[in-house]
Every structure is written in C-alpha cells, then in structure tokens.
Amino acid sequence: MNLKNLKLRHYINYIVIGLMTLVLSIITFTGGRFDNSMLFLLEKVAISIILAVSLSLVVGFLGELSLGHAGFMCVGAYLGGKVASLLVPYLGNGVLALVIALVVGCAAAAFCGVIIGIPALRLRGDYLAIVTLAFGEIVKSLFQNSSDESFGGSLGLETPRFDKSYLFIIAFVLVLLTLAIVQNLIRSKHGRAITAIRDNEIAARASGINVTKYKLLAFILSAAFAGIAGVLYSYSNYTVQSMKFGYNYSIEILVMVVLGGMGSINGSIIAAALITYLNTKLATILTGDLAVLQNLLYALILIVIIIYNNAPALKGFRDKYNIGVLAEKIIKQHRDPAHVKDDKAKWDVVPTKISMDEILSVDMNPQDNAPQKKQKGDK
Numbered sequence: 001m002n003l004k005n006l007k008l009r010h011y012i013n014y015i016v017i018g019l020m021t022l023v024l025s026i027i028t029f030t031g032g033r034f035d036n037s038m039l040f041l042l043e044k045v046a047i048s049i050i051l052a053v054s055l056s057l058v059v060g061f062l063g064e065l066s067l068g069h070a071g072f073m074c075v076g077a078y079l080g081g082k083v084a085s086l087l088v089p090y091l092g093n094g095v096l097a098l099v100i101a102l103v104v105g106c107a108a109a110a111f112c113g114v115i116i117g118i119p120a121l122r123l124r125g126d127y128l129a130i131v132t133l134a135f136g137e138i139v140k141s142l143f144q145n146s147s148d149e150s151f152g153g154s155l156g157l158e159t160p161r162f163d164k165s166y167l168f169i170i171a172f173v174l175v176l177l178t179l180a181i182v183q184n185l186i187r188s189k190h191g192r193a194i195t196a197i198r199d200n201e202i203a204a205r206a207s208g209i210n211v212t213k214y215k216l217l218a219f220i221l222s223a224a225f226a227g228i229a230g231v232l233y234s235y236s237n238y239t240v241q242s243m244k245f246g247y248n249y250s251i252e253i254l255v256m257v258v259l260g261g262m263g264s265i266n267g268s269i270i271a272a273a274l275i276t277y278l279n280t281k282l283a284t285i286l287t288g289d290l291a292v293l294q295n296l297l298y299a300l301i302l303i304v305i306i307i308y309n310n311a312p313a314l315k316g317f318r319d320k321y322n323i324g325v326l327a328e329k330i331i332k333q334h335r336d337p338a339h340v341k342d343d344k345a346k347w348d349v350v351p352t353k354i355s356m357d358e359i360l361s362v363d364m365n366p367q368d369n370a371p372q373k374k375q376k377g378d379k
Helices: 002-029 036-062 069-091 095-120 126-144 164-186 189-199 201-206 211-236 247-260 265-285 288-310 312-321 323-335
Strands: none
Touching (some): 036 164, 036 189, 036 211, 069 211, 164 211, 189 201
C-alpha cells in the first residue's frame, strides 16, 4: 500500500496537468472558445511552470544560485523567433515551423549553458550568482543593440503569432515533457548524484562523483528548457523585446522556486501558476493612476505568503491544516472498517458447514492426555 501511495504522489502532477489539458483540448476541438485574456493567461502559466521547474533543477536540487535564467530564455526567444519568422513564409504558421523553432531555441540556450557553465560552475555561492547575472545582462544588451535587419534592435524582433486557440495546448504538452524529463532525472542515479552534491560537495567528490560533470548536466538541461520557454514566449507575442528579460524577471523566476519550496517540483508548479495569475490580474485591475500600486500589492502578497510558509509560530497551524494532512484524513476515513458497508466477506454472511453460534471445545488438559508413568514394580 505504501508503494502505491508513493507512486500516486510522484505522478499526481502529471495527472492534474494532463486532465486539465485534456478537458481544455476537448472543449476547444468541439467548438468551445475561451476569451483572449483567458488564453493568454494559460500560455503565460505554462511558460512560467517550465521556467520554474527548470530553474528548480539548479537552485533546488543542485543547490547553486543562478540569476541568469532570463538570459537563456532570451536566447531561445530571439533565435527561435528568428527561425520561425524565416520558416513561416515557406512552411506556413503551423506545428512544423513551431517544432523546428523549439529545437533551435533549445539547442542555442543549451549551447550557451555549456559556454557559461564550464567556467562558471567552478565558482560557488555569490560568485556564481554574479557571473550568471552578468551573462543575462550581456545577452539582453547584445540583442537590444543589434541591427534592425538581424534581430530588430531596440524596437524588438517581430515574430509570428501562433493560433491563440491552440498554442496553450502545445504549451501544456511541453510542460508535461519538462516534468517527465526533470523528475525522471531526479529519481535516477544521476539525480541522486546531483542531490548528493547539494548536500555535501566534498563528501560527494570523495565518494567518486564527478562533480563538474553533474553540475554541468543540470545547468545545461535547465538552460535548454529556458530556451523552450523563450520560443513559446516568442510565439505567444507579436514582438520580442530584450527589456523583458532583465534582472527583475530572473528574480521573479527565482521567487517562484523559493516560494514553492527548495527541491519541490510540485511546489514550483503551484507557485509559478499563483505568481503569474497575481501579476496578470493586478495588471488588469490596477490601471491608470492605480498602476503604481501593482508592484506594491504584489510585494505585500509575496511577503504574506512567505511569512505563512516559514514563520515558526505558524508551524502548528500549517501542520494541522495543510492539504496533505486533510487528504490523509479523508483516505484513512475511507479505510476505516467502521465505514465499510455491505462487505460480502463478513463472517456472518459467509456460508459454512458449522454454525458460527456453536461453541466448539477441545479438552486440552495435559494431565489427562499425558502418558502414565510406570510405578515401581510394574512390568
């Protein structure tokens, strides 16, 4: 039973996201239509989940601080968007052009992960954070100062917009692919090596683990999925502007990982969806003069959530009323024999040859059944 519960816990995110994608796909393909704001929100949520889960691989499981995730996303958005804009006149704005753009954006971001990762991952802590931050700012500046004919310069790169009714379906399929690769990696021997490096790098190195190899593996894989998210972003918008991929956006992705819990993929998914929803709704509600309050309210909400998740005084309340405890109570209630009704295997309904009301007795007196000892003089 414990094994079954373990498997369910491992695959619950697949089940939830897969069922949601299936239901929304059925509604779309049967003629149902969502409004544009809802479709755009779904696209942004899917992109944020990919970014949060991929960054969690480096920050949560490897234990290294990276502040250049938006830079890898920028590489994927620009190069993937450029390839898409070149292919659409010949292949049409369909799935084939999108797949090719995804491959190019993923490969380009992974290559940048190799170039930056080899020297950078020899650093630790704040030094690695500074290097990755510098990489993100350099990438942003390069695309911002490019020529208009190459990547659009300061005005941005014009990219093809995929059909709004179907892009979110492709985005959530890529979310499932991201979860499959990252979670299977973490549960493999390679993932155990990565977490061992996080727990104690010296002990991991002494145990024979190739620290540089596994650090580079996690860094490249994280960068590759950031490139995929960048390509989805380019297809979700008509224009890709480098200012979007600045320092603040890297911090926002990092907040998703920290808020969801370090090393928790399910927590990163929930935090990414929550933060994206808050940002979108606050930008929609607070317009005009109230727009200045958006960042203030957003910061206050994040502070309240982080205090709730980490305050020692609220530990008892969290342990008593969290979702896992409530779900366990419901499961135990269903398993309680007192709640089982119409059990065909109950003793009073099973036909037997002997009435269960009869009392069967067996004389177990050892003195009567024991063999008599021979008396002296008996032959």
